[in-house]
Amino acid sequence: MERVTLQTIADRVGVSRTTVSNAFSRPDQLKEELRQRIMEVAEELDYPGPNPAARTLRRGRAGVIGVVFTEALSYAFADSYAVGFLRGLARVAEQSGTGLHLIGWPSPGVAEEVIGDAVVDGFCLFSPEGHPLVETVLRRRLPVVTVDHPYVPGVPFVGIEDRIAAREVAAYLLGLGHRRIAIVAAQPLAAQARTEARTRPVTEEWLDVDLAGEHRFGAGRARLAGYHDACLKAGLAWEDVPIHRTTNDREIARRAAQHLLDLRPRPTAVIAATDEIAFGVMDVAAQRGIDIPGELSVVGFDDVPAAEPAGLTTVRQPITAKGTTAGRLLLEPSRHDPAPCVLMEHRLVIRRTTAPPGDTSH
Amino acid sequence: MERVTLQTIADRVGVSRTTVSNAFSRPDQLKEELRQRIMEVAEELDYPGPNPAARTLRRGRAGVIGVVFTEALSYAFADSYAVGFLRGLARVAEQSGTGLHLIGWPSPGVAEEVIGDAVVDGFCLFSPEGHPLVETVLRRRLPVVTVDHPYVPGVPFVGIEDRIAAREVAAYLLGLGHRRIAIVAAQPLAAQARTEARTRPVTEEWLDVDLAGEHRFGAGRARLAGYHDACLKAGLAWEDVPIHRTTNDREIARRAAQHLLDLRPRPTAVIAATDEIAFGVMDVAAQRGIDIPGELSVVGFDDVPAAEPAGLTTVRQPITAKGTTAGRLLLEPSRHDPAPCVLMEHRLVIRRTTAPPGDTSH
DNA sequence: CTAGGTTTCTTTATCGATTCAGAACCACTT
DNA sequence: AAGTGGTTCTGAATCGATAAAGAAACCTAG
Numbered sequence: 001m002e003r004v005t006l007q008t009i010a011d012r013v014g015v016s017r018t019t020v021s022n023a024f025s026r027p028d029q030l031k032e033e034l035r036q037r038i039m040e041v042a043e044e045l046d047y048p049g050p051n052p053a054a055r056t057l058r059r060g061r062a063g064v065i066g067v068v069f070t071e072a073l074s075y076a077f078a079d080s081y082a083v084g085f086l087r088g089l090a091r092v093a094e095q096s097g098t099g100l101h102l103i104g105w106p107s108p109g110v111a112e113e114v115i116g117d118a119v120v121d122g123f124c125l126f127s128p129e130g131h132p133l134v135e136t137v138l139r140r141r142l143p144v145v146t147v148d149h150p151y152v153p154g155v156p157f158v159g160i161e162d163r164i165a166a167r168e169v170a171a172y173l174l175g176l177g178h179r180r181i182a183i184v185a186a187q188p189l190a191a192q193a194r195t196e197a198r199t200r201p202v203t204e205e206w207l208d209v210d211l212a213g214e215h216r217f218g219a220g221r222a223r224l225a226g227y228h229d230a231c232l233k234a235g236l237a238w239e240d241v242p243i244h245r246t247t248n249d250r251e252i253a254r255r256a257a258q259h260l261l262d263l264r265p266r267p268t269a270v271i272a273a274t275d276e277i278a279f280g281v282m283d284v285a286a287q288r289g290i291d292i293p294g295e296l297s298v299v300g301f302d303d304v305p306a307a308e309p310a311g312l313t314t315v316r317q318p319i320t321a322k323g324t325t326a327g328r329l330l331l332e333p334s335r336h337d338p339a340p341c342v343l344m345e346h347r348l349v350i351r352r353t354t355a356p357p358g359d360t361s362h
Numbered sequence: 363m364e365r366v367t368l369q370t371i372a373d374r375v376g377v378s379r380t381t382v383s384n385a386f387s388r389p390d391q392l393k394e395e396l397r398q399r400i401m402e403v404a405e406e407l408d409y410p411g412p413n414p415a416a417r418t419l420r421r422g423r424a425g426v427i428g429v430v431f432t433e434a435l436s437y438a439f440a441d442s443y444a445v446g447f448l449r450g451l452a453r454v455a456e457q458s459g460t461g462l463h464l465i466g467w468p469s470p471g472v473a474e475e476v477i478g479d480a481v482v483d484g485f486c487l488f489s490p491e492g493h494p495l496v497e498t499v500l501r502r503r504l505p506v507v508t509v510d511h512p513y514v515p516g517v518p519f520v521g522i523e524d525r526i527a528a529r530e531v532a533a534y535l536l537g538l539g540h541r542r543i544a545i546v547a548a549q550p551l552a553a554q555a556r557t558e559a560r561t562r563p564v565t566e567e568w569l570d571v572d573l574a575g576e577h578r579f580g581a582g583r584a585r586l587a588g589y590h591d592a593c594l595k596a597g598l599a600w601e602d603v604p605i606h607r608t609t610n611d612r613e614i615a616r617r618a619a620q621h622l623l624d625l626r627p628r629p630t631a632v633i634a635a636t637d638e639i640a641f642g643v644m645d646v647a648a649q650r651g652i653d654i655p656g657e658l659s660v661v662g663f664d665d666v667p668a669a670e671p672a673g674l675t676t677v678r679q680p681i682t683a684k685g686t687t688a689g690r691l692l693l694e695p696s697r698h699d700p701a702p703c704v705l706m707e708h709r710l711v712i713r714r715t716t717a718p719p720g721d722t723s724h
Numbered sequence: 725c726t727a728g729g730t731t732t733c734t735t736t737a738t739c740g741a742t743t744c745a746g747a748a749c750c751a752c753t754t
Numbered sequence: 755a756a757g758t759g760g761t762t763c764t765g766a767a768t769c770g771a772t773a774a775a776g777a778a779a780c781c782t783a784g
Contacts, residue, residue: 048504052481053418054419062481077448077449083445093435094435099476104452116412
């Protein structure tokens with residue numbers, strides 16, 4: 001049996017293809033009676049409706065936006081920060097009848113092809129710090145918005161002032177009196193691939209935080225720069241601050257935490273570059289019977305939903321609002337001339353995982 | 363400036379359009395030297411790569427599957443059960459280079475159009491209990507897999523034995539000695555729309571649980587039927603069991619919980635049809651200073667990630683595995699003849715929110 | 725030196741719709 | 755009778771690529 005198309009129906013009813021097309025897409029363009037007849041025949045022939053690919057090709061509009069993650073999607077769905085962002089993005093997309101096409105980066109090469117083949121009207125790049133996919137996406141010459149670094153000239157941007165926020169949270173710990181502070185940085189997979197294995201001390205290259213315009217680098221790096229600023233100001237030698245890096249994943253972060261809590265003397269505080277990582281640190285502390293905040297203070301970053309019940313001191317940023325803003329930037333028809341660069345608010349939220357350094361006799 | 367297509371490049375280089383196409387899609391079909399030259403010209407003309415819509419039209423394959431939710435996406439992303447499912451689905455999709463097109467149902471009418479226009483090779487219907495979108499999706503005549511009810515004849519299905527599992531969890535509570543049990547059922551929005559406002563006693567119609575083949579109805583209904591079975595067996599009059607229904611949303615569930623905890627005598631146990639709802643009940647209990655499990659036992663269903671830290675007694679079902687299974691069913695090339703109906707394992711997980719009825723003097 | 729096989733590129737025929745300009749018809753006015 | 759304006763429908767052109775088959779050039783071996 002041949003495939004049923006508009007033409008099949010047109011022939012059967014005895015009208016032109018155009019008229020059948022109108023019956024589906026512009027019912028007001030033809031007599032109700034004829035439309036009825038066409039619909040009946042369509043039903044009879046089991047016509048599945050106008051082919052979306054053909055329609056998209058002709059119209060030049062897909063009604064879908066692509067959301068590109070730089071890690072595997074299965075990771076992204078485990079990360080409440082990413083999910084919160086999607087929530088916001090979905091809200092505005094749905095309202096305008098726009099679909100969401102999610103693209104992850106499970107392994108090098110796969111996503112490149114998917115991006116090239118994605119039938120979309122624009123892309124949202126989620127936290128693509130230094131990732132090769134950025135290039136792939138830009139080559140499509142479609143509207144793009146970047147979320148959370150890097151700032152690409154000419155491309156709309158949504159983020160927060162990571163460096164400043166990081167400075168605040170580190171300053172808060174220092175203000176409590178902590179001096180033996182350890183850092184768990186979130187280094188994106190892409191950067192990691194370029195250097196060595198995980199959970200090893202951060203390389204100088206990646207750690208060269210003394211740079212202007214950190215927006216051109218990742219959020220991870222910007223936060224690190226902020227921690228650095230605060231330490232410097234408090235008179236702490238940056239060389240004395242142990243730093244480990246890890247992916248933004250609770251389980252993987254645990255490994256880094258093991259190393260840091262093995263240090264002697266043990267740090268009295270750990271700064272985690274994300275909440276997810278902070279949870280990993282707390283897991284290990286709990287497992288070893290280290291009291292938080294009595295023996296160890298922990299701070300995170302992001303204020304994901306689970307942070308509140310966990311009592312985690314962290315930096316709140318408007319996760320969902322980032323999504324809605326990014327969505328609006330992408331869907332707005334107006335051509336912004338200087339690409340907008342939206343910097344959202346953040347706030348230090350003090351909960352129960354931080355206290356002045358206490359019992360540290362180890 | 364005119365748009366750049368394969369033809370533009372072909373003309374400029376002086377070869378046929380097909381050759382340029384091959385340069386992009388089948389590099390082995392032409393001399394490396396020529397390919398280089400074509401790529402150079404493409405670069406020069408700022409060609410964004412072969413148009414995906416045109417490509418899809420010609421190839422007849424999109425490399426994308428649609429995932430249809432029956433609520434707004436912004437809700438779905440707040441529901442860890444849905445997110446867990448997506449995680450599993452994403453895993454298998456990514457491995458085969460398949461994209462994910464998410465479609466929600468923010469308000470009647472919008473999704474229908476999006477579904478009709480979705481450039482996909484198949485659909486995964488997520489828990490579409492009695493939802494009108496099922497029809498819309500089926501009309502596309504593409505491969506479909508249904509997750510969690512209803513069972514549509516001829517359509518592959520993935521789920522668990524909701525009724526049996528629900529029976530178990532209710533029987534457990536009854537076994538502990540509870541007699542004043544209240545139920546918070548999860549009624550899908552679609553069914554709700556057909557009846558009245560939320561948080562009112564379930565209508566007889568929806569509640570007519572005494573039916574064979576509950577697979578044809580929703581998971582919500584199947585679970586209710588299971589609770590019913592257990593009560594009946596324990597000699598509890600079904601009429602005496604207060605039931606409220608609500609959406610699967612923590613916040614909305616709180617309202618239902620308010621009503622139930624206002625009852626005098628107050629129930630000693632609450633059966634929630636999902637964990638998310640159970641959390642809502644626990645929120646209200648905490649807010650009113652009702653001790654769990656001392657004064658009130660609570661059980662959920664699903665065992666979402668947050669259930670463990672919360673100590674919630676619940677029914678575990680393989681959330682992520684459901685996603686991978688659904689994905690495989692959809693991506694597998696083989697035509698299953700009798701549509702497969704995969705029933706996965708479940709298990710009652712007893713934690714800290716349940717105990718024999720204790721202090722109930724109110 | 726030629727039959728047969730490769731490699732490399734071209735030609736022709738779609739994929740399935742939408743757009744846009746215009747034809748045919750109708751009812752009314754002047 | 756001719757002009758005006760609307761509705762309803764048609765035909766041709768187009769969206770941007772890929773598939774399949776064929777032609778030309780180039781090897782290779784007998």
